[in-house]
Structure formats: C-alpha cells, structure tokens
Amino acid sequence: MTETPTRADAPEAREALTRVRAEVAKAVVGQDAAVAGLLVGLLARGHVLLEGVPGVAKTLLVRSLAAALAIETKRVQFTPDLMPGDITGSLVHDARISDFTFRPGPVFTNLLLADEINRTPPKTQSALLEAMEERQVSVDGVAHPLPSPFLVAATQNPVEYEGTYPLPEAQLDRFLLKVVMPVPPREQEIEVLARHAGGFDPRDLTTAQIAPVAGAADLEAGAAAVRRVEISPEVIGYVVDLARATRNSPSLSLGVSPRGATALMATARAWAWLNGRGFVTPDDVKALAKATLAHRLTLRPEAELEGVGIDSVLDSALNSVPVPR
Structure with a gap:
C-alpha cells in the first residue's frame, strides 16, 4: 500500500496543543503518554478512564492540563452516597418567581474529573455516562446542552475493590480510551522529590508556572482537522x-x-x-x-x-x- 503525503490541517492549533504537553510536564513528571491520551480524547470527542494507584498524579494531571488549555475544570469525588443530581444538577425552588429553576451541576464544565468513579452506585454512574454519551442533561423534559469542549476524565484505583461498584462492560465501552498511569521509574521519582524540595506545591499550580498556551478554539480547530x-x-x-x-x-x-x-x-x-x-x-x-x-x-x-x-x-x-x- 502506498500513501500520498497530505498536508495536515490547522498547523497553528497542532503547535499550540504540542506546547500543552510541555506546560503540563512542568507539574507532572513522566506521564506524557497520559497527557497525549487526554489530548486524543479531546480531539476525538471522547472520554478517558485513568487508572493508577493512589499518588501517581492523576488529579494533578487533569488540573495541569486544564490550566495549560485555559478551559474550565471541576472535580467530583465519587462516594457511595452521591446522588445523580449531585452531578447533573436539579430543579430548585426560586422564591422570587415562585417556580422551580434548573441549577446546573458540576458536569457543566469543559473538563470534569470524576475521581474514583467506581466508588458510587450504578444509578449515579449511569447519570454521568448518559451525560457523556448525549452531551446534555435532561431534567423535567427540558434538555440542557453541555459546553464544548467537554471531556470526562474518570479515575479508578486498581488495587482497592472493597466497597466499590465496578463499571459493567457496556459502560466501560463508553470510554474512548483507558490510560494506565504507572508508578514512575527511579530517575523520574527522584525528579518529583527534587521539585517538591525546591518549593513545588501540587495544591498550588502557580508554583509550577504553567501558562495557558492553547484554548477551546484550538481544540475546535483540531477536532475539525482530525475529521478530515x-x-x-x-x-x-x-x-x-x-x-x-x-x-x-x-x-x-x-x-x-x-x-x-x-x-x-x-x-x-x-x-x-x-x-x-x-x-x-x-x-x-x-x-x-x-x-x-x-x-x-x-x-x-x-x-x-x-x-x-x-x-x-x-x-x-x-x-x-x-x-x-
């Protein structure tokens, strides 16, 4: 089979997204494959399941990516008592107009970190997965579209299964990618500790000096180019x-x-x-x-x-x- 080389479209968007990987590396050491997987998910309009033991920077990775992309991000800690409305939003009574209005939940964002998705019951998992598939939330017969871009980065711990609700195969199939984040090798782990010793605080991304080098427009242009x-x-x-x-x-x-x-x-x-x-x-x-x-x-x-x-x-x-x- 022979291929005729074709010029890739939207080179400016591609260059901007390439710079995103370098910006995220200022905060996260040795997880370039995971960064690439999240970018592929954003460009292909899919969602990503991140799997790794506690402490391999899953949350930090998502927060750093959102900072480098200049898009909104929210985090939900999944627990056994989490209800569907806690994610999607619900109707609340507005005394000013004597009627019910929709209050959007945290799913109304560009990049949602669904932390430990397998710790919440299937009913709540299904509410999130419906929003992922339909890219909208329906409440009382009214559809509320989710913003664009929209990606769910769901995490799960591969070593602690007590008290969890594993995702069924049909729901796992809704994730475009599953990215396994390994424990870094010795050299990279030394670099992680050296950064912390030098003043890096994972709770404060300003210490990593991550700059927003791309935005939603670059993702839209990239997604359109990918389809071509x-x-x-x-x-x-x-x-x-x-x-x-x-x-x-x-x-x-x-x-x-x-x-x-x-x-x-x-x-x-x-x-x-x-x-x-x-x-x-x-x-x-x-x-x-x-x-x-x-x-x-x-x-x-x-x-x-x-x-x-x-x-x-x-x-x-x-x-x-x-x-x-």
Whole structure:
C-alpha cells in the first residue's frame, strides 16, 4: 500500500496543543503518554478512564492540563452516597418567581474529573455516562446542552475493590480510551522529590508556572482537522480485522464491538494529526490499539486462572493480523 503525503490541517492549533504537553510536564513528571491520551480524547470527542494507584498524579494531571488549555475544570469525588443530581444538577425552588429553576451541576464544565468513579452506585454512574454519551442533561423534559469542549476524565484505583461498584462492560465501552498511569521509574521519582524540595506545591499550580498556551478554539480547530484526516480502505480493513481477531480469541468471552473498532479509527486519526500527518498509517493504529481496546475486552475465567492477560491477547491479535503495505 502506498500513501500520498497530505498536508495536515490547522498547523497553528497542532503547535499550540504540542506546547500543552510541555506546560503540563512542568507539574507532572513522566506521564506524557497520559497527557497525549487526554489530548486524543479531546480531539476525538471522547472520554478517558485513568487508572493508577493512589499518588501517581492523576488529579494533578487533569488540573495541569486544564490550566495549560485555559478551559474550565471541576472535580467530583465519587462516594457511595452521591446522588445523580449531585452531578447533573436539579430543579430548585426560586422564591422570587415562585417556580422551580434548573441549577446546573458540576458536569457543566469543559473538563470534569470524576475521581474514583467506581466508588458510587450504578444509578449515579449511569447519570454521568448518559451525560457523556448525549452531551446534555435532561431534567423535567427540558434538555440542557453541555459546553464544548467537554471531556470526562474518570479515575479508578486498581488495587482497592472493597466497597466499590465496578463499571459493567457496556459502560466501560463508553470510554474512548483507558490510560494506565504507572508508578514512575527511579530517575523520574527522584525528579518529583527534587521539585517538591525546591518549593513545588501540587495544591498550588502557580508554583509550577504553567501558562495557558492553547484554548477551546484550538481544540475546535483540531477536532475539525482530525475529521478530515484521510484513512485508506486498506487501513480501515486493518482496524476491522484487529477487532474481529479479538472476537475469535479463545481466551476472551467478549471481544471488540463495532463501536470499539470505530473508536480505534477515531483515536488513530487524532494521533496521526497530532504527529503532523493528514493520513493514518498502520503504526498509528498500533500505537493506540491497547489504550483504545483493552478495557473493552473480557477474559474467560479459565484464561484468568491460567494467568493470561489482556495485553498478551491484544499482542497476539496485533501479531496475527497482516499489516497493509
């Protein structure tokens, strides 16, 4: 397969978003992949699930990204007693007009940090996921559109499951990406401590001197440019074949749905644009395959007992599907 190089659209927006990664790095050490994942989510109009043990800067990452993008952000700590109206908003009585008016909840923002989403009951989880999918909140028959851009960055802790409500597979499928934030290696952890010793306060981002280098207009221009990124029939076929390979895996009880294949195409297009190309290559698909597909797969119990992991299943699929040339 041969590709004709195409000039990437909106170069100013791409340059601005590239600078965002450098600004976030002033506060967050060694999580560039997570920053890139959040930018891909914003450009592809999806949402991101962040997974990592406590203390790997999940909250700091989202706050730093919002500061570098000059967009509004809000944080909700999910707890077992959180109600749907605590997120979406509710009708309250206004004595001045003797009637009920809608008071928007924290979901009405550009970047919502849903902290420990698996600690709240399914009813509240569903209220948030409905807003994510429809990009609006309906109360008493009236639809209230959410602002644009809008992204939910939901976090969950992979080691503490007592008292949690794990997201069902159908709800996990609503997240465009799942980004795993690892504990940093020794050199990066030394840098984290050195920054703290030098006066950095994660509760006060002014100490990191993060500057707003991009805004909502850059995200809108970038998202429009991503939709114009070309993807050849051969690469589309490659994406479909990867999805079908997971459905045929004997280790999985649930493979990638057509929605998952569409999500992989969307993230690969965003990644291609961020890297200055107007067309998608198989390497773009491979680069985003695990982050886009891993959370959509379910292992068979017997495979789990044998120690088979999702990553190894995806590796097998990537190795078994011929790469278009």
